Amino acid sequence: MELDLSVEIAGLKLKNPVMNASGTYDPLRYESLVDPNLLGAVVLKSLTLNPREGNPPPRIVEVACGIVNSIGIQNEGVEEFIKVKVPLLRKFKEATFIASVAGLTPNEFAEVVEALEGVDIFKAYEINTSCPNLEKGGVNCALDERCIQQVTKAVRGKTNKPVIVKLAPDVTDIVAIAKVAVDAGADALTIANTYRALVVDLKSRKPILHNVTGGLSGPAIKPITLRLVYEVVKALDVPVIASGGITSANDALEYLLVGAKAVQIGTMNFVRHDIMIKIIEGIKKFMVDEGIKDIKEFIGTLRT
Amino acid sequence: MKLVECSVTHNLRVRPEYHILGLECGELGSIEPGQFITVSVDSVEMVLRRPFSIYRVFENRGVIEIFFKVVGKGTKALSELKEGMAVSVLGPLGKGFPLYEGVTAVLLSRGVGLASLALLGDKLKGLKSRVVTIASFKGRDADLASDNEYVKSFSDEVIVLYDEDRSSDVENVRYLLNKVKPDVVYTCGSKRLVRLLKELPYEAYVAWEERMGCAVGACRSCAVRTVAGYKLTCYDGPVFNVRDLIL
Numbered sequence: 282m283e284l285d286l287s288v289e290i291a292g293l294k295l296k297n298p299v300m301n302a303s304g305t306y307d308p309l310r311y312e313s314l315v316d317p318n319l320l321g322a323v324v325l326k327s328l329t330l331n332p333r334e335g336n337p338p339p340r341i342v343e344v345a346c347g348i349v350n351s352i353g354i355q356n357e358g359v360e361e362f363i364k365v366k367v368p369l370l371r372k373f374k375e376a377t378f379i380a381s382v383a384g385l386t387p388n389e390f391a392e393v394v395e396a397l398e399g400v401d402i403f404k405a406y407e408i409n410t411s412c413p414n415l416e417k418g419g420v421n422c423a424l425d426e427r428c429i430q431q432v433t434k435a436v437r438g439k440t441n442k443p444v445i446v447k448l449a450p451d452v453t454d455i456v457a458i459a460k461v462a463v464d465a466g467a468d469a470l471t472i473a474n475t476y477r478a479l480v481v482d483l484k485s486r487k488p489i490l491h492n493v494t495g496g497l498s499g500p501a502i503k504p505i506t507l508r509l510v511y512e513v514v515k516a517l518d519v520p521v522i523a524s525g526g527i528t529s530a531n532d533a534l535e536y537l538l539v540g541a542k543a544v545q546i547g548t549m550n551f552v553r554h555d556i557m558i559k560i561i562e563g564i565k566k567f568m569v570d571e572g573i574k575d576i577k578e579f580i581g582t583l584r585t
Numbered sequence: 586m587k588l589v590e591c592s593v594t595h596n597l598r599v600r601p602e603y604h605i606l607g608l609e610c611g612e613l614g615s616i617e618p619g620q621f622i623t624v625s626v627d628s629v630e631m632v633l634r635r636p637f638s639i640y641r642v643f644e645n646r647g648v649i650e651i652f653f654k655v656v657g658k659g660t661k662a663l664s665e666l667k668e669g670m671a672v673s674v675l676g677p678l679g680k681g682f683p684l685y686e687g688v689t690a691v692l693l694s695r696g697v698g699l700a701s702l703a704l705l706g707d708k709l710k711g712l713k714s715r716v717v718t719i720a721s722f723k724g725r726d727a728d729l730a731s732d733n734e735y736v737k738s739f740s741d742e743v744i745v746l747y748d749e750d751r752s753s754d755v756e757n758v759r760y761l762l763n764k765v766k767p768d769v770v771y772t773c774g775s776k777r778l779v780r781l782l783k784e785l786p787y788e789a790y791v792a793w794e795e796r797m798g799c800a801v802g803a804c805r806s807c808a809v810r811t812v813a814g815y816k817l818t819c820y821d822g823p824v825f826n827v828r829d830l831i832l
Contacts, residue, residue: 304804310801313587334814337808337810338796339795340806341633341797341804345630348632350798355815500629500632528629552628554675
């Protein structure tokens with residue numbers, strides 16, 4: 282049976298619905314384990330205008346069924362990235378690259394997009410709003426409707442490529458904040474990022490992460506993020522990329538069933554480095570078993 | 586670097602909390618002393634793979650050994666693996682120790698940090714270097730060196746130090762190193778010893794340890810501060826020149 286796994290997100294054609302979550306996979310470092318040409322898309326590590334050295338260690342800690350991390354968007358800055366990394370990525374000729382954009386002010390997001398506009402390998406932008414907003418005393422932009430609106434508008438004004446806004450999960454009303462992003466010009470949404478969390482050590486009576494708090498990811502969060510995706514696809518007519526705790530093809534399929542157009546794999550890339558390829562194979566097997574020729578026929582068919 | 590399913594060949598309890606786990610991995614490719622592997626425990630409840638130095642290599646049988654202390658849930662689970670069970674191994678990872686021919690080298694370990702230096706000692710011996718192993722332990726019950734035939738096989742001298750008789754004090758280690766006057770020192774297992782080596786005039790390298798995520802240089806979890814900014818323990822290391830580290 283000829284299977285069609287392709288999906289389309291705001292005009293962006295993907296050969297299948299499986300991509301990585303930003304910061305959890307690097308096509309160059311995983312080269313011997315994963316062929317990026319086979320993925321639906323490759324989302325690069327978030328870029329800021331200037332280099333960022335990130336947080337002091339420890340930056341990661343394991344908890345039951347997950348991890349809590351606080352890397353601090355360590356990156357070389359957009360200019361260095363374009364000069365050094367982009368030429369290396371060009372060898373993956375069949376890969377669909379999505380740039381991840383971060384910033385400490387709404388204007389910085391726009392400047393990063395402006396710098397990336399001339400780079401042909403990027404087919405879309407994912408906007409990582411989980412950054413401290415320095416104009417508002419360092420409040421997490423992703424939790425602030427006004428900031429989401431400003432950032433989305435600022436970015437929208439700089440590009441005609443698809444703009445995917447990545448939202449934080451731990452907000453009072455995910456639909457309300459999703460609507461703000463869509464109304465400000467977002468073409469698609471990634472739902473969601475990690476959940477703010479804390480891990481402490483009883484003996485030293487100190488937090489384990491140097492940054493004190495971090496973001497929880499991994500299988501622990503899957504049912505919670507699944508609910509968020511469900512709420513948003515029910516309420517809004519916007520393509521959703523689901524990201525949260527996927528460990529298997531079945532997890533990915535659950536998100537597609539609920540209505541996500543594509544899925545991102547994050548934490549599991551650290552655990553089974555070839556997991557994304559395994560998930561694509563697992564989705565194909567499910568389609569054969571269930572007699573589904575086109576994955577688009579399956580997406581959003583949850584019976585409630 | 587390969588991701589392979591290995592089978593457990595042996596799981597030896599060498600001391601109440603210390604295990605040597607043998608893994609038949611077939612062809613992992615060439616392994617440098619100081620490089621490491623990561624091992625998956627169960628992948629859902631305990632998500633992260635555990636990093637371990639490669640303690641010993643039996644090339645002809647395609648078997649490697651890791652040597653670890655049971656400190657948490659992950660190592661507890663690994664200590665309970667039985668012969669024939671399957672384990673997911675990723676490796677070899679990272680950059681190993683620089684090797685020198687015909688020199689006097691000290692392997693300076695603390696606790697099970699000895700596990701990161703043994704393969705190096707073995708290689709150095711093959712390169713006609715003189716190997717002095719200085720192994721420091723909390724107490725005699727945690728001594729992993731005195732009756733260790735592998736360590737003895739490559740060491741020209743084994744000096745064992747303990748906390749209980751205070752022979753492991755930094756000042757005594759300083760005295761011993763100055764007596765040997767090594768061309769190079771390799772260390773693992775103690776930040777205190779790294780600090781000491783930064784004060785001494787000998788060329789010195791450490792196999793650094795930090796909490797890790799992907800272990801292949803993508804997630805940037807295992808940062809260590811160096812004179813050139815943050816470096817990644819898994820990818821730029823785990824071996825660093827002690828003078829490059831900012832502790």
